[in-house]
Amino acid sequence: xxxxxxxxxxxxxxxxxxxxxxxxxxxxxxxxxxxxxxxxxxxxxxxxxxxxxxxxxxxxxxxxxxxxxxxxxxxxxxxxxxxxxxxxxxxxxxxxxxxxxxxxxxxxxxxxxxxxxxxxxxxxxxxxxxxxxxxxxxxxxxxxxxxxxxxxxxxxxxxxxxxxxxxxxxxxxxxxxxxxxxxxxxxxxxxxxxxxxxxxxxxxxxxxxxxxxxxxxxxxxxxxxxxxxxxxxxxxxxxxxxxxxxxxxxxxxxxxxxxxxxxxxxxxxxxxxxxxxxxxxxxxxxxxxxxxxxxxxxxxxxxxxxxxxxxxxxxxxxxxxxxxxxxxxxxxxxxxxx
Amino acid sequence: xxxxxxxxxxxxxxxxxxxxxxxxxxxxxxxxxxxxxxxxxxxxxxxxxxxxxxxxxxxxxxxxxxxxxxxxxxxxxxxxxxxxxxxxxxxxxxxxxxxxxxxxxxxxxxxxxxxxxxxxxxxxxxxxxxxxxxxxxxxxxxxxxxxxxxxxxxxxxxxxxxxxxxxxxxxxxxxxxxxxxxxxxxxxxxxxxxxxxxxxxxxxxxxxxxxxxxxxxxxxxxxxxxxxxxxxxxxxxxxxxxxxxxxxxxxxxxxxxxxxxxxxxxxxxxxxxxxxxxxxxxxxxxxx
Numbered sequence: 033x034x035x036x037x038x039x040x041x042x043x044x045x046x047x048x049x050x051x052x053x054x055x056x057x058x059x060x061x062x063x064x065x066x067x068x069x070x071x072x073x074x075x076x077x078x079x080x081x082x083x084x085x086x087x088x089x090x091x092x093x094x095x096x097x098x099x100x101x102x103x104x105x106x107x108x109x110x111x112x113x114x115x116x117x118x119x120x121x122x123x124x125x126x127x128x129x130x131x132x133x134x135x136x137x138x139x140x141x142x143x144x145x146x147x148x149x150x151x152x153x154x155x156x157x158x159x160x161x162x163x164x165x166x167x168x169x170x171x172x173x174x175x176x177x178x179x180x181x182x183x184x185x186x187x188x189x190x191x192x193x194x195x196x197x198x199x200x201x202x203x204x205x206x207x208x209x210x211x212x213x214x215x216x217x218x219x220x221x222x223x224x225x226x227x228x229x230x231x232x233x234x235x236x237x238x239x240x241x242x243x244x245x246x247x248x249x250x251x252x253x254x255x256x257x258x259x260x261x262x263x264x265x266x267x268x269x270x271x272x273x274x275x276x277x278x279x280x281x282x283x284x285x286x287x288x289x290x291x292x293x294x295x296x297x298x299x300x301x302x303x304x305x306x307x308x309x310x311x312x313x314x315x316x317x318x319x320x321x322x323x324x325x326x327x328x329x330x331x332x333x334x335x336x337x338x339x340x341x342x343x344x345x346x347x348x349x350x351x352x353x354x355x356x357x358x359x360x361x362x363x364x365x366x367x368x369x370x
Numbered sequence: 371x372x373x374x375x376x377x378x379x380x381x382x383x384x385x386x387x388x389x390x391x392x393x394x395x396x397x398x399x400x401x402x403x404x405x406x407x408x409x410x411x412x413x414x415x416x417x418x419x420x421x422x423x424x425x426x427x428x429x430x431x432x433x434x435x436x437x438x439x440x441x442x443x444x445x446x447x448x449x450x451x452x453x454x455x456x457x458x459x460x461x462x463x464x465x466x467x468x469x470x471x472x473x474x475x476x477x478x479x480x481x482x483x484x485x486x487x488x489x490x491x492x493x494x495x496x497x498x499x500x501x502x503x504x505x506x507x508x509x510x511x512x513x514x515x516x517x518x519x520x521x522x523x524x525x526x527x528x529x530x531x532x533x534x535x536x537x538x539x540x541x542x543x544x545x546x547x548x549x550x551x552x553x554x555x556x557x558x559x560x561x562x563x564x565x566x567x568x569x570x571x572x573x574x575x576x577x578x579x580x581x582x583x584x585x586x587x588x589x590x591x592x593x594x595x596x597x598x599x600x601x602x603x604x605x606x607x608x609x610x611x612x613x614x615x616x617x618x619x620x621x622x623x624x625x626x627x628x629x630x631x632x633x634x635x636x637x638x639x640x641x642x643x644x645x646x647x648x649x650x651x652x653x654x655x656x657x658x
Contacts, residue, residue: 165635
């Protein structure tokens with residue numbers, strides 16, 4: 033008799049901590065001021081973006097430097113739906129997901145022909161194409177972009193405070209759903225396949241895993257969620273332009289740094305990475321471009337000397353996991369006393 | 371006649387794109403490394419030339435005598451000191467390290483030179499033109515640039531197949547461990563390949579900077595042009611890379627003729643179309 037267990041003592045503590053953190057975050061409008069709420073909402077969107085990139089690069093081996101394509105697509109869908117079709121912004125965010133996934137299908141069919149690093153640059157080309165197309169849309173301001181009309185914003189909630197609460201809760205809910213979905217995916221059969229691909233693609237293939245299909249599914253699902261997050265980000269900003277929507281620095285460089293520093297290929301990495309990234313930003317942002325230069329150097333250093341990131345160092349030394357993801361084979365004599 | 375002119379200008383600019391691409395293609399061929407910082411290194415070369423021209427009062431083409439060896443040295447040091455450590459089975463480290471490098475170069479240049487756009491002045495040669503037909507004129511500079519691109523590609527080709535260094539490149543490209551067993555120091559071979567790559571980058575950077583305004587942020591677009599030329603031409607083929615650059619140049623020129631907003635888009639669309647119908651490129655040599 034043997035069985036597979038996922039939960040460990042640390043993951044039970046982890047789940048309890050995550051639940052507690054969710055409650056505290058959900059109540060943030062009652063304990064935080066406007067600044068705190070804004071910062072938290074921004075952090076939440078980065079946790080979501082980094083977790084999605086981590087799923088792509090860390091698990092499925094799809095190193096994309098073009099996820100800004102879907103962030104921008106989501107943002108533009110929000111503006112197009114809200115301005116041209118008078119759709120409620122929250123409904124627009126929900127619609128952005130499936131459209132993003134739909135767009136991702138032909139994109140994937142095309143760029144999956146490129147391998148490894150060439151795939152990475154291919155994703156970038158796609159994002160550039162999206163940016164150039166967006167600057168051709170004259171009803172949305174062309175190259176200089178446009179603002180969300182006051183009427184659309186006012187219709188969301190009776191007053192500004194309620195609107196800010198609404199957007200914050202939306203960010204929290206979306207991020208929680210994205211993280212929950214990633215955990216659920218990784219715990220499923222497909223997750224086992226993904227982890228196998230992460231560890232050794234050839235071995236995974238020879239064990240009967242349809243690597244191409246799983247990667248395709250992950251790419252499309254990631255585009256789905258990234259588009260929704262993108263729509264949400266530009267609902268927070270209330271203004272969009274091709275350069276901000278499809279910015280490789282904001283939506284890819286930062287996201288990669290966050291994931292690499294926190295720990296790639298682990299669900300906890302992007303969360304830890306986001307906290308570190310924002311702590312550094314709050315203290316060093318005055319340095320401007322020097323700050324980015326330092327982030328680049330830190331990311332290189334981490335990649336060379338601690339390729340599993342900060343969380344990786346802890347997790348490996350202490351066997352910690354915040355979510356019950358790893359499968360432990362429990363033999364008969366150990367069953368029941370983990 | 372107007373279209374003949376458009377295509378001709380496209381061909382000439384295509385030479386520049388081929389130079390962006392040749393360095394990328396070379397290091398990919400030798401060590402399967404894709405350098406995301408490639409475009410930013412082109413811009414770095416432009417700024418080094420700017421310093422040299424200002425400090426020594428020489429024209430940009432003469433500054434190449436200094437910029438090329440400096441960039442080659444940077445390439446050798448970069449490969450020996452940093453990039454060699456990232457090579458291996460895992461794709462992620464080289465990709466992320468060169469991505470980090472790209473951010474560092476870009477922001478370093480921003481810090482040193484601000485975001486103002488600059489330009490290299492080449493003097494009277496810039497306005498020198500030849501009349502081809504009654505309505506078609508060709509600038510001396512684009513012609514020189516195209517000639518240099520063809521020479522660079524031919525030179526690389528000769529180096530690859532006629533010299534001991536080229537033999538070492540091909541050997542490590544085919545099988546790194548066997549090359550090592552035959553007594554080749556692959557770390558040195560890789561560093562030489564990167565040095566050569568950045569020597570071409572130096573030439574490309576200077577010609578780019580004479581042709582257009584530049585600022586620290588324009589590197590990534592050059593990386594993308596170079597990458598598109600490599601894929602259109604087919605991985606590992608030097609003459610294919612030149613053809614890829616020319617096809618990209620012509621596409622952009624035709625796009626720009628139809629609508630200025632379509633210049634870059636047309637290039638990307640032709641690239642994606644070729645990827646769709648012929649993913650191995652037009653003249654493939656090695657498989658990715």
